[in-house]
Amino acid sequence: MKSGFRTVSGKVAAILAVGMLLSACSTFQKESFTLTGVITDQGRECVTFRSDDGTLYALANKASRFRPGDKVRVTGHGALMTTCSEAETLIVDKIVLLGAAAK
Template sequence: MHARPLALAGLIAAAYAVAASPAAAGTLLDRARQALEETGDKIEKAADDAGREVRNFLVDNPDLNRDLVDLGKRLKLPGFDDAGPDAGAGLVAAPSPTAQGGSVTLGAVGLPGSTDVTIAAGPSVDAAEEIATATTSDRGTLQVTVTVPEDAAPDMPLVFVVETADKRVRVVSEAIPVVAAADIVRISGTLSKEGVECPALRGDDGMLYTLAIDGLGDFEPGDRVEVEGTPAEISICTQGTTLGVISMVALK
């Protein structure tokens, strides 16, 4: 959106000129007001073109929101002194708990649109190491499945960090526990069409299991499989017992 940097640059330049030359303040203040009005009009038009309310549009574009907050602070406008990061940005990791080598689905919102990001994991933000890269949607969302590092310690929490290449935006998940290999379960059964949010498995024990996995790959409902995973306490799935899938193999 080319209007954003041009409009903001014009507004900032006019505002600083007012401060530098009080004698010309009348004319320059008029220019600053005009630039502010034009900036608002262009943001409203961009939001309308995207089919979004302005508030939601700014949540979808945290870099733009941050520019506006920075401008308000520079001009010492009321209400901007304590402005913090955009509350709409966030990252959720599921299932929880997970296991070494298991799959975790990450869902993020409030990131810049169509932007390359790095994904890191570790016992803390400072100790997190890069495990994958991805690109956000044009609305600044991200949904991707990553593999838990094999060396993740079962007695330590695990956090995931998604960060833009320019380091301007970073979101961090809540810490999730890592379970030991001894806590992994194996369920045999038949993949079914009963899943609403997630793929489903009707176990040989008669129970319904939902699978926290990004698609079935080459499998389809009706296939007999054995799933290795961990029972999840928190999940985006809404049915049965959710398993964080480590592996799934075909049964004859």
């Protein structure tokens, strides 16, 4: 019985340790910045955004209602881990529509 308890408590400890490491990592990446640019159609897994300086970003959340060609202002921070593989990924804190795409 003790070996079963040790296995379970070891797994719980490992899960907690990973959670703490990930939260610590995201804390270091929390420096927010704001960019303006246009939503693009270059993403397969995530919505993509080309900033006014020409840099392509993948937007990890809060951007699914926007369409290619929409002019937006994005406030967010860099992601350490993501499923987006198109470009550097931003975790979006706030996204504001500045102008809708022409139909």
